[in-house]
C-alpha cells in the first residue's frame with residue numbers, strides 16, 4: 386500500500402466513524418504524524434493531497450524544514466513535549482503548538498512569535514490519565530488556571546482547544562472514557578466563557594483508536610503508523 390492508498394483508506398474510515406456518530410466528516414481533520422519519517426515521505430503525502438502534519442521534536446523538524454520549504458501551504462504542528470528553552474526555535478519552524486503544558490512555555494512562545502511577527506495556534510495538552518510519565522496538564526489544575534489567566538496578554542498566541550494522549554490500552558475501547566473526559570472538560574471550560582480561550586478543537590485519537598475518538602467528539606485525529614507504516618528507529 387502506498388501512502389496515497391493509506392490516506393484514502395483512513396479518510397474512508399473517518400467517514401464511516403463520523404456517520405456512525407451522526408457527525409459530518411468535514412468537521413474532522415486528519416493530521417499525519419511524520420515524526421522520524423524522512424522528507425521524501427512527507428513530500429509523498431503532500432503530493433497525495435495531505436496538508437496537515439505533526440512532528441514531535443524541534444531538533445528533528447529543524448533539520449527537515451529547509452527541504453520542505455516548497456510545500457508552502459502545508460501546516461506543521463508541534464505535538465510533542467516542548468521545553469521552554471526551545472520555544473524560539475519552535476515558534477520559528479512550526480505553524481502551531483498542540484502540546485502547550487505550562488504558562489511559562491506560553492509566555493516564551495508568545496514572545497518568540499511576537500519577535501517573528503507571527504501568530505501561533507495553540508492547543509493545551511491535557512493528561513487525562515494523570516500518568517506520571519506523560520506530559521500535559523491535569524484537568525482542573527492550578528497550572529491550567531494560570532494559562533487561562535495569562536491568555537489575554539498573549540496576543541501572538543491563539544488558543545484553539547485541547548489535545549490529549551490517553552493511556553495506551555490494546556483494546557481501543559479502553560481509551561473511550563479518557564476521550565469522553567476531554568470532551569467534558571472542554572464543555573466545563575467553554576461554559577466559563579473565558580476571553581481568549583477558544584475551544585473549537587479537540588485533538589484526540591491515533592492509529593489504533595481514532596474511530597473511538599471520533600465517536601467521542603474528536604475534531605482532529607493524529608495518525609502516524611497507519612499512514613507511513615512502522616516508524617524507523619532513529
Ligand SMILES: *Cc1c(COP(=O)(O)O)cnc(C)c1O
Pocket residue numbers: 418420441464465550591592593607608609610611
Ligand atoms: C506519534 C504520535 C502520534 C501518532 O501515533 P500512531 O500510533 O503512529 O498513529 C499521535 N500523537 C502524538 C502526540 C504522537 O506523539
